[in-house]
Amino acid sequence: METLKAEKKDTKKKTAIRITGAEAIIHCLLAEGVDLIYGYPGGAIMPVYDELYKFQDRLTHILTRHEQGATHAAQGYARVSGRVGVAMATSGPGATNLVTGIADAQIDSTPMVCITGQVARHLLGSDAFQETDIVGISTPVTKWNYQITRADEIPEIMAKAFYIARSGRPGPVLVDITKNAQFDELDFVYEKCTGVRSYKPAPKPDMGAIEKAAELINNAKKPYIVFGQGVILGEAEEELKALVEKAGIPAAWTILGLSAMDTDHPLNMGMVGMHGNYGPNVLTNECDVLLAIGMRFDDRVTGNLETYAKQAKVIHFEIDPAEVNKNVKVDVAVLGNAKQTLELLLPLVNKNEHKEWVAEFEKKRQIEYDTVIDKDIYPTKPGLTMGEVIEQINVASGHKAVIVSDVGQHQMIACRYAKFKQTKSNITSGGLGTMGFALPAAIGAKMGAMEREVVAIIGDGGYQMTIQELGVIFQHNLPVKIVVLNNDHLGMVRQWQELFFERRYASTVMTNPDFVKIAEGYHIKARRVVERSDLKEAVEEMMASKDPYFLEVRVEKEDNVFPMVPTGASISDILLK
Amino acid sequence: MEKEWFTISVYSENHVGLLNRISGIFLKRHINIESLNVSKSEIEGVSKFTIVIFSTEDWAIKIVNQIEKQVEVIKAYYHTDEETIYQESALFKIASALLFDERQIQNIIKEHHSQIVTVSREFFVLAKTGRRHEIDEMHEALEPYGIMQFVRTGRIAVSKAAMPITNLLAEFQNQ
Numbered sequence: 062m063e064t065l066k067a068e069k070k071d072t073k074k075k076t077a078i079r080i081t082g083a084e085a086i087i088h089c090l091l092a093e094g095v096d097l098i099y100g101y102p103g104g105a106i107m108p109v110y111d112e113l114y115k116f117q118d119r120l121t122h123i124l125t126r127h128e129q130g131a132t133h134a135a136q137g138y139a140r141v142s143g144r145v146g147v148a149m150a151t152s153g154p155g156a157t158n159l160v161t162g163i164a165d166a167q168i169d170s171t172p173m174v175c176i177t178g179q180v181a182r183h184l185l186g187s188d189a190f191q192e193t194d195i196v197g198i199s200t201p202v203t204k205w206n207y208q209i210t211r212a213d214e215i216p217e218i219m220a221k222a223f224y225i226a227r228s229g230r231p232g233p234v235l236v237d238i239t240k241n242a243q244f245d246e247l248d249f250v251y252e253k254c255t256g257v258r259s260y261k262p263a264p265k266p267d268m269g270a271i272e273k274a275a276e277l278i279n280n281a282k283k284p285y286i287v288f289g290q291g292v293i294l295g296e297a298e299e300e301l302k303a304l305v306e307k308a309g310i311p312a313a314w315t316i317l318g319l320s321a322m323d324t325d326h327p328l329n330m331g332m333v334g335m336h337g338n339y340g341p342n343v344l345t346n347e348c349d350v351l352l353a354i355g356m357r358f359d360d361r362v363t364g365n366l367e368t369y370a371k372q373a374k375v376i377h378f379e380i381d382p383a384e385v386n387k388n389v390k391v392d393v394a395v396l397g398n399a400k401q402t403l404e405l406l407l408p409l410v411n412k413n414e415h416k417e418w419v420a421e422f423e424k425k426r427q428i429e430y431d432t433v434i435d436k437d438i439y440p441t442k443p444g445l446t447m448g449e450v451i452e453q454i455n456v457a458s459g460h461k462a463v464i465v466s467d468v469g470q471h472q473m474i475a476c477r478y479a480k481f482k483q484t485k486s487n488i489t490s491g492g493l494g495t496m497g498f499a500l501p502a503a504i505g506a507k508m509g510a511m512e513r514e515v516v517a518i519i520g521d522g523g524y525q526m527t528i529q530e531l532g533v534i535f536q537h538n539l540p541v542k543i544v545v546l547n548n549d550h551l552g553m554v555r556q557w558q559e560l561f562f563e564r565r566y567a568s569t570v571m572t573n574p575d576f577v578k579i580a581e582g583y584h585i586k587a588r589r590v591v592e593r594s595d596l597k598e599a600v601e602e603m604m605a606s607k608d609p610y611f612l613e614v615r616v617e618k619e620d621n622v623f624p625m626v627p628t629g630a631s632i633s634d635i636l637l638k
Numbered sequence: 639m640e641k642e643w644f645t646i647s648v649y650s651e652n653h654v655g656l657l658n659r660i661s662g663i664f665l666k667r668h669i670n671i672e673s674l675n676v677s678k679s680e681i682e683g684v685s686k687f688t689i690v691i692f693s694t695e696d697w698a699i700k701i702v703n704q705i706e707k708q709v710e711v712i713k714a715y716y717h718t719d720e721e722t723i724y725q726e727s728a729l730f731k732i733a734s735a736l737l738f739d740e741r742q743i744q745n746i747i748k749e750h751h752s753q754i755v756t757v758s759r760e761f762f763v764l765a766k767t768g769r770r771h772e773i774d775e776m777h778e779a780l781e782p783y784g785i786m787q788f789v790r791t792g793r794i795a796v797s798k799a800a801m802p803i804t805n806l807l808a809e810f811q812n813q
Contacts, residue, residue, distance in 0.1 A: 196655060201662045205709045206655070225709055258810050259651050259712040383703035 077248035082212035083108035085249045086176065086238070087116050089219035092251045095147050097121045097138065097508060099131035101158075103151025104191060106178030108243035123508070123537070126529035128155050130501035132162020133527070136171045137505030140488045141463055141513070143296070145172045145227050146505065152178045153191030156237070157198065161495055163233045164202040168492030169317060170294060172231035174222050175199075181241040182210045195237050204232030212245035216252070224254035229262030230381045231294060263380050264396035266405055273393045274376045275409035277350050283418045284310045285348035285373075287333055287341075287362075290317035290491075291355015291380060291399050298322065298484045300403035301354065307407065309414035311422050313341035315356045317491040320481040324460070330422045334362045335626045336473040339433075340425030342624070342632040345370050347421070354378040355399045358388040359492065368631035378402050432637045433623050438478055444617035445593055447474040447546045453600040454516055454544070455480045462514040462542075462604075463488060463506050467499035467523035470552035473622045475518040486513075497526030503541045504533050514542065514604065521547040521573050528579065534609045535583040542603050543585075543611045545576055548618045556621045580611035587611040639694040643672075644716045645724060645795045646702060648687035649679055649803045651710040660687060660711075663704045669693055673726075673792030681803055684712065690793045713806055717797050724795035728773045729755070730764040730780055731787035737762060740783050750776040761786055 080088070086109050090098065100122060102110040113122050125131040128150040135146030146166075150159050156177040166173045180189040196208045205225045207218050218236060226234040278284055292301050298321050305312050305328045312322060313330045322329050331338030333345065342364075345351065351373040356362070363369040366388060377384075377391040378399055385394040395402045437448030451474055454462065460480040465488040466472040472489055481487060488506050490498040503517035524545050534541050555569040580587035586608060590599045596614070603610045624635045650656055657676065664671050672690040679686035691698065698716040705714040734757065736743050747754065752766040766776050773790060 197658060200655065200659050201666065208655075256810070257709060258807065260709045261810070381707065383700075383707045385703075387700060387703075 075250045075252070077250045079246055080249050081108065081112075081244060081246055082215050082238070083112045083243040085212065085215045085247060086219065086243070087112045087120060088249060089216060089251060090147065091116075091119060092253070093145070093219075093223045095120065095145070097123065098147040098149055099123045099125050099134040099505065100149030101125060101128045101131060101151070101155060103155045103178065105152035105180055105240050106149065106155070106176075106243075108240065109149070109176070109178065109238075122149075123504070123533060125501060125504075126532045127527065128158035129161050129497065130504075130527055130530045130533070132159050132166065132173070132175065133495075133498050133501035134505035134508075134530075134533075135173050136162060136166050136169075137465060137488055137502030138509035139171050139173055139505070140502075141485050141506045142509035143485065144509070145174055145223055147174050147176070149176045150178070151191065152180055152195070153193045155191075156193055156195035159235075160198060160202065163199055163235065165490050165493040165495045165498065166233040167202045167204065169490065170231050170290060171233065172227040173233040174226050175233060175235045177235065177237045178243070179208065179237045179239045182239045183241070185210075185239065195235065199235045202233070203235050206235040206237070208237040208239070209242050210239045212242045212247040215242065215247065216249060220252060220254035221257060225257065225260065263398045264382060266395070266397040266402045268405065270393055270395045271402060271405050272409060274352075274395050275406055277374050277376060277393065278308055278310075278352070279411045279413075281350035283348045283415065284308065284350040284352065285344065286310050286312035286352045286354060287315065287345070287356055288312060288318045288321060288354040289315040289356025290321075291378070292318060292321040293484055295355060295380065295399035297355070297399035297403050300400055300407065302326070303407055304403055304410065307412055308410045309419070310352070311415070311419050313338070315359070315362055315491075316476050316489060318356060319476055320484050320486040323482055324480045325482075328419070330426070332477060333632075334359075335364070336477065336622050336624065338426070338477070339429035339624050339635060339637060340422040342626065342635045343425060344421060346372065346631070346633045348373050351375045352378065353389075353391075354403070355380070357384045360388070363388060364626045364630055364632040368633065429624065429637065437474070444620075445590070445596065445614055446620060447471050447616050448478050449593070450544065450546060450596065450600070450614050450616070451475055451478040451518070453596055454604070457600045457604040458514055458516065462486070462516045463510060465489065465499045465503040465506050465515060465517045467517075467519040468494045468496045469520045469523060470548075470556065470620075470622050471518055471520045471546040473553075496523035499523060500527045500543065501530045501533075503543070504530060504539060507539050507541045516542045516544060518544050518546065520552060521545055521549065521571060521576070522551045524576070531580065531583040531585060535585055539609055540607060541609050542606070543580075543609070544603075545611070545613045546616050547573065547576065547613055548616050548620070549573055550618055553622070555619070559619070559621065561627070576613045577611070585609045585611050587613070589613045589615065591615045639696050641692055641694055643719050644691050644693060644695070644698040645719070645722050645793065646687075646689040646691065646698065646705070646714060646716045647795070647797065647801060648689070648705055648714045649681075649712040649801070650685050650687065650708075651712070652683060652685045653710045656708065656710050657687075659708055660705055663701060664691070667697070667701070669697060669701065675792035675794050677794070679803070681807070684803065688793060688795055713801070713803060715797065715801055717795070721799065722795040722797050724769070724793050725767055726770055726773060726791050726793050727765065727767045728777070728788065728790040730766070730776070730785055731761050732764065732780065732783070732785060734758065734760055734762050736783050743780070743783060746776065746779045750779070752776060
């Protein structure tokens with residue numbers, strides 16, 4: 062017979078207090094160290110908002126102008142700070158408006174707890190006003206979710222929610238709370254969750270696998286590292302750098318791995334993937350040992366799997382066993398938290414340099430510089446490029462800013478050219494590709510790192526998807542710097558139409574409003590740049606501003622992002638133009 | 639890779655909504671669930687899902703990994719038909735008059751080793767437990783005489799090899 066408890070708990074005795082479910086939720090948040098949440102009130106969550114009013118000295122609630130903004134803000138906050146982001150909404154449309162952000166957090170492994178109000182228990186299933194089955198709707202896009210229908214469930218479920226969201230491979234958790242559970246009283250005691258019986262956050266490192274990995278690395282002539290966000294989430298940046306330097310291995314990053322390693326490090330070779338750098342893509346198919354660290358072989362990274370790194374022995378350092386052999390068959394799987402596994406690997410790795418191999422990357426870098434990069438960031442022909450704007454921001458920020466990008470051409474350009482010295486500095490919607498992510502995410506990023514400069518880089522399309530969040534920036538005078546790279550098009554889709562749909566620009570041309578006036582409507586200092594000669598000074602003015610600042614840069618309307626791996630092509634066939 | 643029958647066994651906490659989460663994993667990959675059974679397991683408080691799919695081993699592995707990733711899942715396994723002992727059950731509702739009018743019906747009951755569950759003036763009910771093809775054969779034999787109602791359960795299966803859930807639970811507890 063099993064007599065084991067389903068949940069392991071901290072056994073210290075605490076005395077209970079008699080409070081309502083709504084107040085209990087606040088105490089749970091405080092006990093988890095939460096001092097900031099994003100959300101939007103409504104009928105079914107009103108008891109909790111009433112308590113938020115009473116606790117406003119200890120818990121700040123930021124009213125976003127749309128619930129989607131609350132999730133992206135919570136994501137931005139989580140990504141810069143490494144803490145759990147919290148978003149709150151009412152039932153029905155409030156809850157469904159969270160779904161895009163939840164899906165984004167799920168695919169990009171962002172720790173987030175979403176709390177939604179729900180109609181009272183006796184109304185469940187009756188199609189009551191603002192009733193929606195958010196637990197059913199959010200199941201495929203949450204790491205875990207739960208509907209609380211009794212006040213006394215609140216402390217245990219909230220503790221579990223935070224534990225699950227931040228442990229192992231992080232992810233979003235949704236807790237739906239019926240209105241009766243918010244009104245009813247309970248004897249409140251909070252115990253932090255330290256384990257859930259059926260849940261294994263991170264596999265224990267296996268020395269056998271680590272020894273095999275070390276042997277492959279030590280015998281490799283052309284070893285190559287591709288790292289992802291697992292390095293940032295696992296806080297393994299130092300260990301990664303130590304491995305790269307000790308074994309002399311060139312390293313490249315996936316879009317979410319960006320900023321885990323100084324972009325100017327001599328062995329940091331750039332980005333892999335569809336619009337990544339030339340060398341890192343082509344040489345993936347020439348290395349003899351590929352170390353994939355905290356990345357998941359997304360299709361945008363691998364291109365055609367049939368031709369991806371077939372010549373290489375692949376070592377996968379991964380916390381989530383379900384990712385191993387999912388897309389790419391690996392020779393050695395090193396399961397576990399990247400910090401732990403790399404720490405164990407380091408002493409087994411021989412000191413080495415691979416000069417000729419590293420020189421291959423340098424050669425390819427030069428080719429890409431001459432054909433693409435130079436023209437992108439130091440253009441001489443008329444018409445501003447996105448690349449030169451990013452380069453000006455690099456110069457003005459000294460590579461120290463947090464860069465939050467939206468989705469599309471400007472995102473690829475920002476990630477290709479932005480320079481970083483510090484980790485957790487590149488915030489973008491990688492897996493889901495959510496247009497409208499950047500403006501609210503920049504709000505969260507700023508509030509998660511008030512001491513840092515936060516620059517949002519957004520296209521004219523994505524900007525208009527969540528433009529209402531300017532209201533938050535204005536209301537709280539958040540010194541976020543907003544740069545809209547305006548080409549009057551949905552640029553990335555237009556690029557594909559140009560290349561693969563014979564220039565039939567179906568619904569990608571936009572007649573835009575006066576963005577400067579809109580920003581000014583929110584009392585945000587705003588400026589428009591149309592000439593190259595004004596760019597440097599405008600970027601400097603923006604970066605020097607102590608207040609929020611909006612900068613619109615009118616860029617070339619029909620520029621394309623290169624290099625490019627067309628869908629379904631091999632990464633070896635990356636196009637330089 | 640060749641497609642074959644796999645029985646997926648999932649040990650989990652008894653949690654509302656887990657069925658939805660697990661079935662979503664199949665749905666997302668367009669893998670049809672051929673049969674599904676949820677019951678208690680040999681361990682108190684632990685549920686067992688028995689899911690049958692017709693797929694490649696590669697997909698069976700990926701599915702099992704995705705299932706195991708769910709917070710409330712303790713452990714998931716996949717087995718081929720050779721690696722399991724499995725059965726299904728079926729009920730046949732048949733008009734009572736046939737018992738007297740059609741002598742062959744009595745032979746069918748005997749030949750297929752089925753049991754009479756109940757007999758009333760209007761109908762009688764036969765139960766049959768066995769492999770799917772055995773139930774299919776009985777269905778075929780009875781069909782010409784008219785079946786008023788037919789229903790079959792999902793597969794239930796035990797593996798020949800051990801599924802050491804109790805040990806796993808103890809390990810979790812000691813972590």
